[in-house]
Amino acid sequence: MLQSTTKLTRIGVFYDGNFFLHVNNYYAFNHARQSRISIRGLHDFIRTMVAEHEGSEFQYCQIVDAHFFRGRIPAIEAQSRGNLLYYERVFDDILMWEGVDTHYLPVRSAGGRREEKGIDVWMALEAYELTTLKHFDVVVLITSDGDYVPLLRKLNTLGTRVMVLSWDFEFEDQEGRHIVTRTSQELLEEVTYPVAMHEIIENRTRKNEPLILNLFVATDGRKQKSQQEFSLDRQDRYRSEPADRVPEVESSDNIPQEGEVMALKTTYGFIKFSPNNLFFHEKDLIDTSFEDLREGDTVEFTLGYNKEGDHIAKNVRLILES
Numbered sequence: 001m002l003q004s005t006t007k008l009t010r011i012g013v014f015y016d017g018n019f020f021l022h023v024n025n026y027y028a029f030n031h032a033r034q035s036r037i038s039i040r041g042l043h044d045f046i047r048t049m050v051a052e053h054e055g056s057e058f059q060y061c062q063i064v065d066a067h068f069f070r071g072r073i074p075a076i077e078a079q080s081r082g083n084l085l086y087y088e089r090v091f092d093d094i095l096m097w098e099g100v101d102t103h104y105l106p107v108r109s110a111g112g113r114r115e116e117k118g119i120d121v122w123m124a125l126e127a128y129e130l131t132t133l134k135h136f137d138v139v140v141l142i143t144s145d146g147d148y149v150p151l152l153r154k155l156n157t158l159g160t161r162v163m164v165l166s167w168d169f170e171f172e173d174q175e176g177r178h179i180v181t182r183t184s185q186e187l188l189e190e191v192t193y194p195v196a197m198h199e200i201i202e203n204r205t206r207k208n209e210p211l212i213l214n215l216f217v218a219t220d221g222r223k224q225k226s227q228q229e230f231s232l233d234r235q236d237r238y239r240s241e242p243a244d245r246v247p248e249v250e251s252s253d254n255i256p257q258e259g260e261v262m263a264l265k266t267t268y269g270f271i272k273f274s275p276n277n278l279f280f281h282e283k284d285l286i287d288t289s290f291e292d293l294r295e296g297d298t299v300e301f302t303l304g305y306n307k308e309g310d311h312i313a314k315n316v317r318l319i320l321e322s
Contacts, residue, residue, distance in 0.1 A: 007060055010138070011061060047062070065134060127155070144183040153190060167183070169181050260296060269293065271316075293318060
């Protein structure tokens with residue numbers, strides 16, 4: 001642990017946007033918490049971690065710059081994908097209110113595949129340039145990509161400490177594919193302060209601490225009392241109510257559909273439905289217990305959208321054979 005030599009520790013935060021949204025969707029749709037990450041809560045967490053590692057106090061560790069980098073599809077395409085355009089604007093509003101500057105490049109198509117070109121280079125250049133101009137004491141990267149190793153080595157030559165917030169996890173997506181996310185070991189070897197977020201969040205002795213609870217947006221009416229207590233403990237000026245609450249996704253229509261349960265996991269499943277199989281969560285069941293469902297059962301449901309504008313099943317009800 002370093003002993004702070006200046007009263008204020010200046011922190012620059014840089015988001016690898018696609019990675020962060022991938023993590024966000026994991027916790028929203030594939031994790032037991034069923035909640036998105038709170039930008040405000042994450043920034044509180046960063047300040048706390050920096051204070052611990054730097055031997056400073058929370059109020060003396062300030063995020064003076066925060067930047068979000070991501071490739072983005074054209075507006076006309078986003079508009080055609082349900083509510084995607086709206087939710088992108090909602091997320092932009094959240095970032096704006098939390099003082100995060102956004103940087104977007106267009107996602108281009110090549111050989112029938114979408115490619116995000118240049119966004120990692122742009123983020124690396126901005127991080128290095130801003131560190132030299134603004135003299136950050138600590139740079140925080142939210143990424144898992146080994147492509148940022150050259151950036152870390154450059155920052156190390158400046159004497160800037162680097163913290164990386166990394167997540168390792170695996171799950172099955174809406175199409176039944178096994179998705180594995182791992183952080184580059186080479187990246188972690190260059191970091192001053194590696195922070196394994198998945199380990200901290202799942203730690204039995206820490207997962208119910210206010211600091212960890214406030215990493216997630218309150219859902220289903222859960223009050224943010226813990227966030228208020230945390231703010232008072234830290235004598236912080238943040239408001240207690242979450243600013244980054246994302247509205248619930250409503251059904252696209254109320255016309256009942258029928259389909260067959262294709263697969264069942266711990267708390268979610270998939271329904272056969274043309275042209276794509278539909279994801280559903282146990283919280284979307286009506287008059288049906290998740291434990292009573294079996295693969296091959298016929299269910300009734302309505303169509304809804306997830307954050308990315310893809311169809312999902314809502315109001316799922318088991319159809320009993322007469």
